[in-house]
Amino acid sequence: MIIPLSSMAKAKHTISVSAEEKIREAARRVFMKKGYAATRTRDIAEEAGLNLALLNYYFRSKEKLFGIVMEERMKQFFGVITPLMYDTTTTLDRKIEMIVSNYVDMLLQNPDLPLFILNEIRHNSDLFNRFQAGRLIHGSHFVTQLKEKQPGIHPLHFVVSILGMTIFPFVAKPVLQSAGGINQQLFVAMMEERKTLVPKWAKAMIKMK
């Protein structure tokens, strides 16, 4: 039996991670930690345990490599809520519970993600526009449901409040730990508590006169 070369190459790639993959993962870690501007391509090569030239061989430039990392991270950051917000089969209350819970779980695994994303978008707003042109929130079923319940208040007020209560603690984490006098363990415990607290508060807000 003849085994095609392409299959052999594929098999080889499944046992040991390819150099390309190593660089992409190293780039993700370094970019996330230091941000685009403060990251040196040498840092990425070193983190990957590979030579600097490989970086330019697989990806054309620092900027191209960053674009790839950024797209993956934005998918992760916005992907947590987009499907939920557009789901027409769940109630408003259930949506709120799921959005908060899913976000907290994901952010506990990726605490640096929000500040990274929001900061890089601010310095290059094209990043976001290129990713998914507008209307991500505006046209969602979630917004429709909010408008029904509270026609007098712009639905974005509720979206901002829920996301703010959920995401902000991770953005302000260093300050909270230092000025609030809490350690890592307590921080995690509080975020777990917020999975029930924030939805409870949010539902009350929406039902208020």
Added chain:
Amino acid sequence: MIIPLSSMAKAKHTISVSAEEKIREAARRVFMKKGYAATRTRDIAEEAGLNLALLNYYFRSKEKLFGIVMEERMKQFFGVITPLMYDTTTTLDRKIEMIVSNYVDMLLQNPDLPLFILNEIRHNSDLFNRFQAGRLIHGSHFVTQLKEKQPGIHPLHFVVSILGMTIFPFVAKPVLQSAGGINQQLFVAMMEERKTLVPKWAKAMIKMK
């Protein structure tokens, strides 16, 4: 009558801004816009309309200049709430109203401030520790009042929620405008509305069973 030289120099400084001052203000604008790592000293010199060498003449290095700017901005960012939080003469409800209202007013004038501060602190947490060692929130009268009203819930939960609802919209502004479909004018109007909405919600949260 004899006018001392020192007075003349002082008078001169009141009419035209000194080079040192020009550089500090230019540095503030450029650092706030691009962040520390992405800022080039040449950008600051150009923004100030002065030569690059002056920057090193007055301040020893880019890092020193940044430290000065950072300290001023942190004073502004934390100074808005610190006095209020430690004030023992105001009620809890009044404190909440004042914190939100003061923050919104200040942030409408300095929309880039939160992301700048939080991002730079994350990349160099010494910046915050050096500024004002811990306890900024932890030992405040505000926290004491919250603990009285709701002994079962960690007071930091309320602090985080109030600050999150107030500050987060400014941190996420580019995303909100693009994905939420709102322009600058509507953004400002909504932030004004939040000066009454957020306190109303926050008070209800604290009173909940």
Added chain:
DNA sequence: GTCTATACAAAGATAGAC
């Protein structure tokens, strides 16, 4: 595909004239 060595550009800092 992977490496070493190096070209080239950008950026921080300084010397020295005025």
Added chain:
DNA sequence: GTCTATCTTTGTATAGAC
């Protein structure tokens, strides 16, 4: 105090051997 010119370091990208 302020400028022009320049040194030095750092960082991105490429050439060329294996």
